[in-house]
Amino acid sequence: MEARLAGEFSSIHGLSVNEMFLLMQLEHAPLQRLPRVELAKRLNTSASTVTRMATPMEKLGLVSRQSDARDARLAFVVLTEAGATRVAEARATFAKQAAYVFRDRWDNEEIEQLSALLGRLVAGTPGDLT
Numbered sequence: 001m002e003a004r005l006a007g008e009f010s011s012i013h014g015l016s017v018n019e020m021f022l023l024m025q026l027e028h029a030p031l032q033r034l035p036r037v038e039l040a041k042r043l044n045t046s047a048s049t050v051t052r053m054a055t056p057m058e059k060l061g062l063v064s065r066q067s068d069a070r071d072a073r074l075a076f077v078v079l080t081e082a083g084a085t086r087v088a089e090a091r092a093t094f095a096k097q098a099a100y101v102f103r104d105r106w107d108n109e110e111i112e113q114l115s116a117l118l119g120r121l122v123a124g125t126p127g128d129l130t
Helices: 002-013 017-027 036-043 047-059 081-102 108-124
Strands: 033-035 063-067 075-079
Touching (some): 002 081, 017 033, 017 036, 017 063, 017 075, 017 081, 017 108, 033 036, 036 075, 075 081, 081 108
Antiparallel strands (some): 063 075
16 A cells, blocks of 8 residues: 555655655755755765755755855755645645545544644654655
């Protein structure tokens, strides 16, 4: 079921679930940006993997790169307006998918609460959530 839902998500939004987790981390970060190394820690991956994930998203205009004015070695990944829009659209998809999976157990209000809480969990918890 997880693979089907991930495939459906990818076909709708053109991004993997892990790429969407990256965007969600940025959405909740101060100034909607994080150093590559910090983003890697939050996603429980390497900085080079973050670069590989971010490069195609940069070409799509979902993120941008920004250098630190004081330290040229420090590179930030920044959420763009288009990226923020994609995250908002993805939340709606997550809610629909949760409704499909849980509709026999919980009512719509409970499902919406679960979706919001899981979004906060993903955005605020470092580590591999996949």
